[in-house]
Amino acid sequence: MPPTLNSKALAAVKSFPESDKTYLVFGKGTIHSVSQIFQDPGLPDEVAQDIDAKFQDKLVYRVFEVDMIRVKWGETHNVFRSVRVVLCSAEDSHEKNLLSTFVAACLEPEGKTYLDTPAPADGSRPKKVLFATSPCAKHPQIRTFMAMMGCKDIDVADSTVLQLLEQQPKTAMKKVSPFSKKATPHLYDHAAGNQCGKCGKVGPSLKKCSCGKAYYCSKECQADQRRSHRADHNKAMKKDNKKSSKKMANKKSSK
Structure with a gap:
């Protein structure tokens, strides 16, 4: 689940040094089967079924790192890297879910949480943040919160970037499972009944x-x-x- 949007979380993100990375914050909306987006061929069927049962009413939000150099060169392979996948509540606004997912990508890129401890020394925040639509990129709430996190370069993603992500996800994505045990161990633990x-x-x-x-x-x-x-x-x-x-x-x- 995404971290709470509070002053502590915002300050933690702002404390990171700025990297040269570009992040795309992307909301896919409601899904019928969570296991359908588990791009992990090794995922046991019983784990996928348990996860479907527990999270089928959630909305899927994701953050991708975009290799802008490859985009500029017209490359279609290995353009995106999945940074974080978050299952958000349908009761929260789309803007809040986008912001929470971005915070999760900065603070919990591999399912780890830093909200109760000092920010890790090797952490970073992206130089540029893209959103899938112009209304989201220009939304006052989003721009205000992003500025509070030290992120000032906000823009809407180019249509070719979105088309590449939606039409050629298998080839455009770097071969890293967004729902691997390393990336989201808590989902596997939850499905297995571990507590x-x-x-x-x-x-x-x-x-x-x-x-x-x-x-x-x-x-x-x-x-x-x-x-x-x-x-x-x-x-x-x-x-x-x-x-x-x-x-x-x-x-x-x-x-």
């Missing part, structure tokens, strides 16, 4: 324990459950260590 072992919370803040057998939303929750989880943790780690030792032995014997 914080202490408070039951789900979402992008959920982190897997090093043993792979438990999930926690914060260090506090993990610390609180450390004693009760210790036996399962040690058992799982011992099993993993045996596997690692066996692999190392096999590698040495094969040389």
Whole structure:
């Protein structure tokens, strides 16, 4: 889900150094099947079905990085890179969803959240931001919020860019799955029923324990459950260590 549009989030985005990137903020509207936009051939059917059931009433918004040099040269391959996919509420305005998705792309490009911690040193915000329609690019609310985040170069995307994205998405997109486990681990966790072992919370803040057998939303929750989880943790780690030792032995014997 997108982060809340508040002064803390806006200040975090503004604190990033400006990069030379161009972002396209794009809303695709209502979809009948979330799994249809999972451009991930390895996605298990049961995961796709569970995600459809949980998120079918949401709206799909995305942020793409656009390689403007390739666009200028007339290239049609590897022009776009998916930065963030967000499932927004239909109850919120289109403008708010666009802004929330942009904030998510800057603060949570890989499903991580920085709202409760200092902004990462390697973070950045784009130099130019494009929107799919002129009304969105000129909307007073959007321009005001973007200015508060330090983004002043706002424009409407060229029609050829939008046509390329809509008509040739498979060839125009760089080969990175927008819904891979790395990009959106919280969707996979939600579909699999994984939740914080202490408070039951789900979402992008959920982190897997090093043993792979438990999930926690914060260090506090993990610390609180450390004693009760210790036996399962040690058992799982011992099993993993045996596997690692066996692999190392096999590698040495094969040389």
